[in-house]
Amino acid sequence: MLVRWAWCVRPVARRYVTLPRRLLSSQAQLDPQQLSRTTRNIGIIAHIDAGKTTTTERMLYYSGYTRRIGDVDEGSTVTDFLPAERARGITIQSAAITFHWPPTTQQTPSQPSTPTDFSLIPRSSISHNINLIDTPGHADFTFEVLRSLRVLDGAVCILDGVAGVEAQTEKVWTQAGLYHIPRIIFVNKLDRDGAAFSRTVKEIGARLHGWPAVCQIPWWRGGNGDFVGVGDVIYLQGLLWQGAADGSQLKAYSMQELEASDKNFAAEIKKARVTLVELLSEYDDAMVELFLEHDEDHLAIPGTQIIQSLRRTVLQAPQSIIPVFAGASFRNIGVQPLLDAIVDLLPSPLERPSPEISLGKQTSTLSQLLSSTPNTKLPVPIRKHQAPTPLKAPEIRNLTACALAFKVVNDAKRGILVYVRVYSGSIDKGSILYNTNLHIAERAPRLLKMYANDAVEVDSITSGQIGVIPGLKHARTGDTLIVYKGLSSKSAPPGGLDSLQLRPIHVPPPVFFTSIEPHSLSEQKHVQESLAILLREDPSLHLSVDEESGQTHLAGMGDLHLEIARDRLLNDFKAKARIGKIEIGYRETISTATTPYTHHLEKMIAGKIAKAGITASVSPIEEESPADTKTNGEREAAATNAEDSDPFSTTYRTDSGNTIHIAHAPLSRHDSSAHKLHIPPALTLPSILSALHAGASASLARGPLNNFPVANTHIQLTLTPSSHLSPETTPAALSMAARAAVTTSLQTANAGAKAALLEPVMRATIFVNERSLGSVVQDLSSARGGQVLSLDSSGDEGAGDAGGGGAAPDALVHVDPARIYTPPDPFAPSGAGAGGVGMGPADTQRQIVARVPLKEMVGYLNHLRAITGGRGTFVMSVDGFEKMGSQREREVLDKMREFA
Numbered sequence: 018m019l020v021r022w023a024w025c026v027r028p029v030a031r032r033y034v035t036l037p038r039r040l041l042s043s044q045a046q047l048d049p050q051q052l053s054r055t056t057r058n059i060g061i062i063a064h065i066d067a068g069k070t071t072t073t074e075r076m077l078y079y080s081g082y083t084r085r086i087g088d089v090d091e092g093s094t095v096t097d098f099l100p101a102e103r104a105r106g107i108t109i110q111s112a113a114i115t116f117h118w119p120p121t122t123q124q125t126p127s128q129p130s131t132p133t134d135f136s137l138i139p140r141s142s143i144s145h146n147i148n149l150i151d152t153p154g155h156a157d158f159t160f161e162v163l164r165s166l167r168v169l170d171g172a173v174c175i176l177d178g179v180a181g182v183e184a185q186t187e188k189v190w191t192q193a194g195l196y197h198i199p200r201i202i203f204v205n206k207l208d209r210d211g212a213a214f215s216r217t218v219k220e221i222g223a224r225l226h227g228w229p230a231v232c233q234i235p236w237w238r239g240g241n242g243d244f245v246g247v248g249d250v251i252y253l254q255g256l257l258w259q260g261a262a263d264g265s266q267l268k269a270y271s272m273q274e275l276e277a278s279d280k281n282f283a284a285e286i287k288k289a290r291v292t293l294v295e296l297l298s299e300y301d302d303a304m305v306e307l308f309l310e311h312d313e314d315h316l317a318i319p320g321t322q323i324i325q326s327l328r329r330t331v332l333q334a335p336q337s338i339i340p341v342f343a344g345a346s347f348r349n350i351g352v353q354p355l356l357d358a359i360v361d362l363l364p365s366p367l368e369r370p371s372p373e374i375s376l377g378k379q380t381s382t383l384s385q386l387l388s389s390t391p392n393t394k395l396p397v398p399i400r401k402h403q404a405p406t407p408l409k410a411p412e413i414r415n416l417t418a419c420a421l422a423f424k425v426v427n428d429a430k431r432g433i434l435v436y437v438r439v440y441s442g443s444i445d446k447g448s449i450l451y452n453t454n455l456h457i458a459e460r461a462p463r464l465l466k467m468y469a470n471d472a473v474e475v476d477s478i479t480s481g482q483i484g485v486i487p488g489l490k491h492a493r494t495g496d497t498l499i500v501y502k503g504l505s506s507k508s509a510p511p512g513g514l515d516s517l518q519l520r521p522i523h524v525p526p527p528v529f530f531t532s533i534e535p536h537s538l539s540e541q542k543h544v545q546e547s548l549a550i551l552l553r554e555d556p557s558l559h560l561s562v563d564e565e566s567g568q569t570h571l572a573g574m575g576d577l578h579l580e581i582a583r584d585r586l587l588n589d590f591k592a593k594a595r596i597g598k599i600e601i602g603y604r605e606t607i608s609t610a611t612t613p614y615t616h617h618l619e620k621m622i623a624g625k626i627a628k629a630g631i632t633a634s635v636s637p638i639e640e641e642s643p644a645d646t647k648t649n650g651e652r653e654a655a656a657t658n659a660e661d662s663d664p665f666s667t668t669y670r671t672d673s674g675n676t677i678h679i680a681h682a683p684l685s686r687h688d689s690s691a692h693k694l695h696i697p698p699a700l701t702l703p704s705i706l707s708a709l710h711a712g713a714s715a716s717l718a719r720g721p722l723n724n725f726p727v728a729n730t731h732i733q734l735t736l737t738p739s740s741h742l743s744p745e746t747t748p749a750a751l752s753m754a755a756r757a758a759v760t761t762s763l764q765t766a767n768a769g770a771k772a773a774l775l776e777p778v779m780r781a782t783i784f785v786n787e788r789s790l791g792s793v794v795q796d797l798s799s800a801r802g803g804q805v806l807s808l809d810s811s812g813d814e815g816a817g818d819a820g821g822g823g824a825a826p827d828a829l830v831h832v833d834p835a836r837i838y839t840p841p842d843p844f845a846p847s848g849a850g851a852g853g854v855g856m857g858p859a860d861t862q863r864q865i866v867a868r869v870p871l872k873e874m875v876g877y878l879n880h881l882r883a884i885t886g887g888r889g890t891f892v893m894s895v896d897g898f899e900k901m902g903s904q905r906e907r908e909v910l911d912k913m914r915e916f917a
């Protein structure tokens with residue numbers, strides 16, 4: 018035992034006692050495979066205020082990258098770097114930073130070669146390169162979290178030990194599960210009054226659908242005093258943070274010492290170890306063998322073997338076992354062992370499945386694409402309106418790098434920085450990057466790695482790594498960038514590779530908007546440039562220009578989302594503009610169909626006469642009943658599958674449930690040679706369709722009733738080449754003709770029967786105690802006009818709803834809370850048992866799923882908190898747009914007139 022203890026405490030003492038110096042580029046010389054093996058691309062996910070930023074600050078400090086610990090409340094943290102974040106103490110943009118753990122010191126240099134056997138030494142005894150992404154917790158920024166999830170190989174979920182599992186955590190957890198991202202949990206804030214580790218662990222089992230593997234138990238002085246450290250269930254020791262205020266010194270106590278000083282604590286660590294071994298044995302056969310090898314003594318199995326077993330189970334998909342660690346970052350307790358767990362338990366990029374890609378309408382994985390040979394079946398890209406062109410093996414071999422731009426940041430000192438995750442090959446300094454979303458190429462002049470506040474120049478960013486490209490003019494968040502051998506900045510890669518998309522995601526429709534008006538004409542350029550940067554950073558912001566009033570509208574996911582955009586525009590970019598009130602983005606829809614109307618345009622454009630014609634009609638699309646309302650994902654799938662079986666027509670679907678159907682007989686999408694007979698030489702079918710689509714979309718942006726965007730409307734365009742096209746027809750003229758024809762048709766429909774206003778309706782998942790259930794349901798259904806869809810005990814199958822799309826129920830591990838081990842909670846109310854899930858009936862967690870108009874959900878959190886004694890939380894996502902009753906419509910319109 019003594020030997021084991023000595024072994025275990027050695028790395029503890031070595032790593033945590035001294036604050037090492039920075040060695041910024043110490044891993045630069047490693048070969049790419051080796052670098053990948055010792056890399057962890059990790060995200061931190063959690064509900065707002067759980068302590069993500071506070072924990073990240075400690076990680077940077079202990080790894081030696083900062084010299085003082087930043088404080089969220091003082092606004093001095095490294096990762097919350099936007100003034101708006103610092104002012105509010107919340108994370109808005111996810112930041113990505115690199116550091117080494119354990120720190121690279123002379124005693125622990127980065128290894129020239131990594132051992133392959135970790136049964137005797139843990140991975141965390143070797144310095145690893147950790148790319149850490151701190152993600153925002155506020156529901157308005159969920160999209161930012163989802164975007165970051167795509168580039169993660171593993172995640173640490175931080176829970177507030179007082180609040181337990183909160184709604185946003187559940188939502189992001191479920192999303193991470195859909196991407197099969199291995200996750201571990203850190204129960205934070207155990208120093209706070211009311212901290213309940215055991216209740217939180219039970220909630221993990223019930224609400225996050227996995228068996229909590231308690232790897233540490235909290236150490237409260239004397240069993241019920243201050244929170245001072247943790248009982249390490251893996252290595253069987255007590256870790257006490259003492260001495261230095263910065264938490265850099267901790268002392269390890271052996272079981273013998275603990276038995277002498279704190280018998281109950283020692284007994285609890287042993288009990289936790291027995292449970293841990295039994296739990297692992299259920300999911301890992303190797304653990305059963307180890308158990309037998311060690312004479313069925315749960316305590317005799319070495320800690321390094323427990324770590325190995327935990328790692329194997331964490332990497333299983335779906336993940337059934339969730340390792341749980343304990344601490345209080347603010348008190349500097351628990352962060353160093355958490356860093357060890359990141360290295361020991363979460364996967365390297367080499368251990369992750371190849372990312373999903375799409376090529377035209379086909380999906381595949383990147384490795385399938387790259388390993389394709391002439392004999393294997395290659396994914397066949399079908400670009401819109403073009404005949405399929407099979408990819409040839411040499412074309413694939415020339416694809417030397419593939420990366421995702423997952424974040425764009427406007428850095429005050431360094432300009433625009435594009436954060437990329439490289440998935441294959443290597444981006445080298447000076448490479449030409451082809452952007453498959455924008456279809457343009459641009460050179461990467463320099464490459465950087467971000468270490469806290471420092472940027473270090475590197476020559477290449479290799480597969481599995483996260484790095485930064487400064488100086489790109491076009492790349493936006495979410496764009497796929499590829500390097501193709503021999504490509505010049507003016508050409509495109511062949512064979513459909515120019516449509517290659519890595520992990521495409523769906524952006525939900527915006528539900529709030531505000532207007533922006535530059536103070537003067539001279540300010541207009543700067544305002545527009547600033548808005549363009551905001552949009553490059555955040556594709557969930559939408560911009561539209563109302564040509565009649567000249568007003569620019571900025572739309573977003575939530576009021577806070579737009580508030581932050583407004584602050585950034587005025588304060589960070591110093592744009593001089595008047596920004597209107599943040600308002601709900603209503604939609605309007607027509608109530609009657611029109612007969613076909615033909616618009617012939619004849620106009621001087623850029624000094625030349627331009628002609629075009631088009632026939633349009635519009636008709637309402639019947640609203641789906643709420644019961645069969647599709648999720649956004651389903652709608653997206655429907656849109657993607659919308660490629661018409663008829664080659665003489667093309668259908669586009671928009672976010673707001675509109676369809677634009679273009680009939681173009683006798684022009685077939687597959688037969689370009691026959692087009693010569695019908696189309697003037699300067700035009701192609703794709704350019705015609707794209708111009709008509711653009712014109713109709715512009716018209717849909719401004720409805721006939723109150724200038725709100727049009728929704729649930731079918732647009733029928735009929736192109737008759739003989740009368741609508743002529744040698745003077747240009748795409749711009751076609752677009753203008755389509756816009757005029759659709760606008761006139763919408764106005765005709767509105768004149769026939771008044772168009773109706775639609776409001777965004779949210780699908781809200783609300784978590785409350787049984788005792789508040791009645792009042793919350795009553796408030797939702799009577800005061801807020803909501804429709805309660807289901808009432809479940811939290812942890813029921815329906816919990817997948819919180820994921821906004823939800824995991825398939827059969828993928829969820831069903832956990833019986835009664836079978837979960839937890840150590841006693843010294844501060845739980847008497848008779849409350851393990852708390853939460855196991856508490857008295859009035860405290861049972863309930864989940865309400867309801868459809869509620871967005872208007873009623875503005876500021877709902879404060880109200881919910883008030884009627885649930887502070888315990889209620891909720892998440893919501895857009896479920897659709899619905900007609901309002903006439904009374905409500907009148908109220909909304911009157912209110913608008915008041916502000917007009």
Ligand SMILES: Nc1nc2c(ncn2[C@@H]2O[C@H](COP(=O)(O)OP(=O)(O)OP(=O)(O)O)[C@@H](O)[C@H]2O)c(=O)[nH]1
Nearest residue numbers: 065066067068069070071107108154206345346347
């Ligand atoms: N008592 C106590 N307070 C903590 C602890 N960790 C964080 N806090 C406090 O909790 C508040 C929120 O911490 P943050 O680190 O900003 O939380 P976050 O999860 O990054 O929040 P968002 O970025 O807004 O999602 C701050 O006031 C912290 O000082 C802890 O371990 N104990």
